[in-house]
Amino acid sequence: xxxxxxQKNIEQxxxxxxxxxxxxxxxxxxxxxxxxxxxxxxxxxVFVGAxxxxxxxxxxxxxQWELYEATHDSFxxxxxxxxxxxxxxxxxxxxxxxxxxxxxxxxxYKYNLLFITCTVVASSILLGIVLFHFGFGxxxxxxxxxxxxxxxxxxxxxxxxxxxxxxxxxxxxxxVDDEQGFVITDTRGAAIPLEVQHLSEEQRQLFENxxxxxxxxxxxxxxxxxxxxxxxxxxxxxxxxxxxxxxxxECEGILPYQRLLK
Amino acid sequence: xxxxxxxxxxxxxxxxxxxxxxxxxxxxxxxxxxxRYKDPLRRYIxxxxxxxxxxxxxxxxxxxxxxxxHLRDFDQTLRFSSWLYRITHNETVSYFRKNKKHIxxxxxxxxxxxxxxxxxxxxxxxxxxxxxxxxxxxALRELPEHYRAVLVLKFIEGKDYETISDILQKPPGTVATxxxxxxxxxxxxxxxKGIETYV
Numbered sequence: 001x002x003x004x005x006x007q008k009n010i011e012q013x014x015x016x017x018x019x020x021x022x023x024x025x026x027x028x029x030x031x032x033x034x035x036x037x038x039x040x041x042x043x044x045x046v047f048v049g050a051x052x053x054x055x056x057x058x059x060x061x062x063x064q065w066e067l068y069e070a071t072h073d074s075f076x077x078x079x080x081x082x083x084x085x086x087x088x089x090x091x092x093x094x095x096x097x098x099x100x101x102x103x104x105x106x107x108x109y110k111y112n113l114l115f116i117t118c119t120v121v122a123s124s125i126l127l128g129i130v131l132f133h134f135g136f137g138x139x140x141x142x143x144x145x146x147x148x149x150x151x152x153x154x155x156x157x158x159x160x161x162x163x164x165x166x167x168x169x170x171x172x173x174x175x176v177d178d179e180q181g182f183v184i185t186d187t188r189g190a191a192i193p194l195e196v197q198h199l200s201e202e203q204r205q206l207f208e209n210x211x212x213x214x215x216x217x218x219x220x221x222x223x224x225x226x227x228x229x230x231x232x233x234x235x236x237x238x239x240x241x242x243x244x245x246x247x248x249x250e251c252e253g254i255l256p257y258q259r260l261l262k
Numbered sequence: 263x264x265x266x267x268x269x270x271x272x273x274x275x276x277x278x279x280x281x282x283x284x285x286x287x288x289x290x291x292x293x294x295x296x297x298r299y300k301d302p303l304r305r306y307i308x309x310x311x312x313x314x315x316x317x318x319x320x321x322x323x324x325x326x327x328x329x330x331x332h333l334r335d336f337d338q339t340l341r342f343s344s345w346l347y348r349i350t351h352n353e354t355v356s357y358f359r360k361n362k363k364h365i366x367x368x369x370x371x372x373x374x375x376x377x378x379x380x381x382x383x384x385x386x387x388x389x390x391x392x393x394x395x396x397x398x399x400x401a402l403r404e405l406p407e408h409y410r411a412v413l414v415l416k417f418i419e420g421k422d423y424e425t426i427s428d429i430l431q432k433p434p435g436t437v438a439t440x441x442x443x444x445x446x447x448x449x450x451x452x453x454x455k456g457i458e459t460y461v
Contacts, residue, residue, distance in 0.1 A: 018327065027334065
């Protein structure tokens with residue numbers, strides 16, 4: 001077939017192919033479904049990003065920044081342990097996925113880059129704050145903690161930092177025993193008597209029966225010699241840290257305690 | 263069902279949108295869309311890729327079949343030509359990426375294209391010759407795909423920013439940036455090839 005004839009016949013060739021392959025224009029609903037699917041995925045990504053943002057907020061609110069000197073040797077090593085890399089990565093990943101999702105929608109290319117970026121970031125973060133407010137940050141961080149490699153959740157991390165008697169740190173539920181006095185039941189269920197004779201009455205009042213408490217001190221035989229008490233709920237209030245002072249020679253050699261005294 | 267001859271005669275002068283409506287009812291009406299657009303689209307494909315006539319025809323057939331199947335996706339807030347150019351661009355780029363080896367060495371730019379282009383990218387008048395045309399064609403091929411596309415659409419096809427934005431599905435701001443960068447890069451390539459430009 002000559003070039004001219006072939007060119008002339010393009011219309012006929014196309015019509016023949018349409019006929020042979022029984023092609024027909026796709027229905028309108030097919031396109032609605034296609035664009036709807038892209039929007040659905042984009043909205044889902046905003047939600048995933050918001051959940052990850054809520055978990056990130058929860059982690060940053062839960063981290064005991066004031067006590068890093070007790071649990072870690074440097075602020076850097078503390079950051080490496082507490083920064084929720086998984087959630088931050090997920091927030092960024094979801095933002096990027098949403099951005100490209102919106103770009104792939106029918107009119108996505110018309111939107112200004114800055115407009116899409118700001119809208120996606122703002123909606124994810126705002127929704128994240130709302131979800132955090134309703135406790136979803138904790139649910140997500142705790143729910144996935146220990147179930148995903150390299151991610152244990154901030155509550156488990158904090159537990160790990162404070163469940164370290166060798167370093168002079170203990171975490172557990174405090175109770176008062178008639179025979180042994182104050183006893184802390186650690187995370188493995190072991191009951192450890194606490195030596196608190198030298199503590200002031202004000203300090204001892206920080207023990208709340210049946211609640212999680214962190215103590216700093218040293219193991220002497222079967223007993224844990226308590227130098228400082230830090231209730232688990234919230235960060236130590238400023239006066240608490242100010243009230244920490246060397247009360248006995250035993251406490252002088254306990255590094256975490258000395259660091260908190262500075 | 264075949265289209266009545268009276269309808270077929272009347273359609274020749276109808277608008278694109280009316281032809282689309284008619285094609286949805288009678289596939290034969292789609293012939294008028296093909297007749298109207300086959301030459302401009304063929305030129306666009308050649309300017310973009312320098313493919314041989316046979317390959318251009320194959321791509322063109324694919325484009326028309328795709329357009330027919332997706333007719334209901336045509337959004338009347340766009341120009342039909344923009345929509346068709348968009349399909350053409352995507353199909354051509356897709357084919358180009360898979361078949362770079364089939365690029366024809368011949369120059370796909372004619373004299374008119376050349377004059378339009380030369381004045382837009384500030385080429386000295388004495389370089390606007392046949393020899394320059396082939397150098398320009400080679401230089402265009404050395405540009406990244408998206409830069410080549412915006413230059414062809416803007417300076418040879420004569421499309422405005424909004425239309426190019428609709429064809430390439432990029433924000434108008436991005437199109438403007440690409441055009442500026444593409445012009446600069448093309449000038450750099452031409453200077454390397456011994457073609458003088460002026461600012």
